[in-house]
Amino acid sequence: MNEKTTIYDIAKALNITAATVSRALNNNPKISEATRKLVMETAAKMNYKQNKLALALKSGKSNNVGVVVPYIDRNFFSAIIRGIEEELYPLGYHVIICQTHELENTEIDNINALLNAQVDGILMSVSKHTEQTDHLNHVLNKNVPLVFFDRKKDINGVSTVTINDYEGGYRATKHLIEQGCKRIAHISGHWALEIYKHRFNGYKQALLDHGISYNKDYVIKAKSDISAGKKAVEKLLKLKNPPDAIFSSSDYVALGAIQELKEHGIKIPDDFCVVGFSNEPFTKFMELSITSVDQSPLDMGKMAAKVFLEQVKEANVKIEKKVVLTPTLKIRKSSSKIGKK
């Protein structure tokens, strides 16, 4: 029962041409009302479904977009994907998802695979370890719309959707200062990603703007996981003049830091405040909920999709749009000295 109805089957059944069937189904005005109705009914009766592949081959449009992220099972990225999907699905697009695992080669493979699959566009967050840009230029040469979100490379003609990481760092730090913290440390990430530089810059500027001098010893670069957070705290506590607060560029690091601080019997937020970054779901769920910078990933995804759609619309014009979203500070217990009940 391999039921597969094509326009030829319909044509044969009605003793007309496939061309006529095609026109009728597409509401071409050249077709008589009678024929159109007849074709429509027969198509429904025969359970006809348009073969998108044939259409794609003919039109050169696959109605698929590729989304490339480091990991799919991180809330931040899956929420972005969800945003993209919500925006694109109603328009008939499908989303093909790839993960790079932060590997440059995997990223290159993915991009090539997506191009072979004739996707109509690629939305991506570049991998931490990507240095080359040949594969990205290749996308542009093929005239396939490319949009970066969150993590970007500076390539001419590519639109980006990011958050203002500087502002995020600034606000988080300012908040800690307002809580009365005097010696604020910062745990950063891999500086190959400029997002971490920006967060650091915001941190530094907030200190200076409030008359606090910047102390190099208070800044640590670390991986984005719990154990890195623990190690960082160990190191910080050994300083002559240990800090009384941490602004971390990662929620996982913030969590590890908190765990380690507790081990040392340090009371949070009374004696030590902690702020994370990303607003991962768990930060809210903890008994000692963690203050964090929200990146509104859902909006970021939607915005990236919209930028892509604009590019599709204006295929002739070269658009280079830079959308910067403003992050929000979610203040929770881990940094709420003031106004504690």
Next chain:
Amino acid sequence: MNEKTTIYDIAKALNITAATVSRALNNNPKISEATRKLVMETAAKMNYKQNKLALALKSGKSNNVGVVVPYIDRNFFSAIIRGIEEELYPLGYHVIICQTHELENTEIDNINALLNAQVDGILMSVSKHTEQTDHLNHVLNKNVPLVFFDRKKDINGVSTVTINDYEGGYRATKHLIEQGCKRIAHISGHWALEIYKHRFNGYKQALLDHGISYNKDYVIKAKSDISAGKKAVEKLLKLKNPPDAIFSSSDYVALGAIQELKEHGIKIPDDFCVVGFSNEPFTKFMELSITSVDQSPLDMGKMAAKVFLEQVKEANVKIEKKVVLTPTLKIRKSSSKIGKK
């Protein structure tokens, strides 16, 4: 610079036929070594990339599989997707993701869209509110391999990958009994999903097997969110003889329950034990970490992919495979009366 090389371009450049080029690229033994080499080199030079759409149309295989889940941004599902991807990517498949938001109509739309896109198979977890099965039978009629994971419908000829929910419920409950809990309540989910029935059955049987009588008042059906957990606890605590433990079919409900219990000044795990289900990441991160039943979503995804691949391989034979994975109980603080340090 719209560089798009086809086999015809290569053919023209070498003054041979596209057929020969195609054969050379596919290592057809009928082609002379000299020609093959020449074609290969020219293809590389001209930056040729096979058009998968044309191939798909010709072969009837798109090398895309559809994955349908209720939500993409729940760890359980995104981890499954990751598992599927890891298994299928190396074989050249791409994954097209759809979410139903638990809506039957959206599910139907998604399935139809995937069929139109000529996917080679559909892997799915059915929506909570799906009652019809027409759209699913339609998939089978088109001879498109269908695999259910986690949530299934009983349809003849469809393979499934699930966990043994009964066993999960049984082990969780047995564990609570071993901790000395006497009055164990159970918070279940929407019984339209048989997974919840099975977990309940496991719970009930564990009680009976250990000489504890089953008390209907201890069982509450609730949605899978935090507030539902709070409400359920409120209700349970009002009973004449309130319970001293909860086995919840959801981690979110377990979390809500714990929050509410704390509000009532009840000490966990000393006076009350709680076990959740799904092993969501946050259960591990809490200071009072939550015991939970792990469903190994990564393995589930991989297994679903493998079952799909088998079906593709044996396209002529009808395979109906039922894989049941055994869940693991992750014992954490929320239920560790014994052996507490």
Next chain:
DNA sequence: TAATTAGATGCAATCGATTACACGAAACTA
């Protein structure tokens, strides 16, 4: 009534790759 025109449909090429079949030339067999 003859000529023009609008309306509806058919014809055939196209998108890019694959492949059964045909064919010519070289090599081998008897």
Next chain:
DNA sequence: TAGTTTCGTGTAATCGATTGCATCTAATTA
């Protein structure tokens, strides 16, 4: 040397839908 293989390529159809151009009929116009 005539007959048979073998080898390497070319020819053309195919997958399903779209579309510019040609064609035919019927209706309108002069």
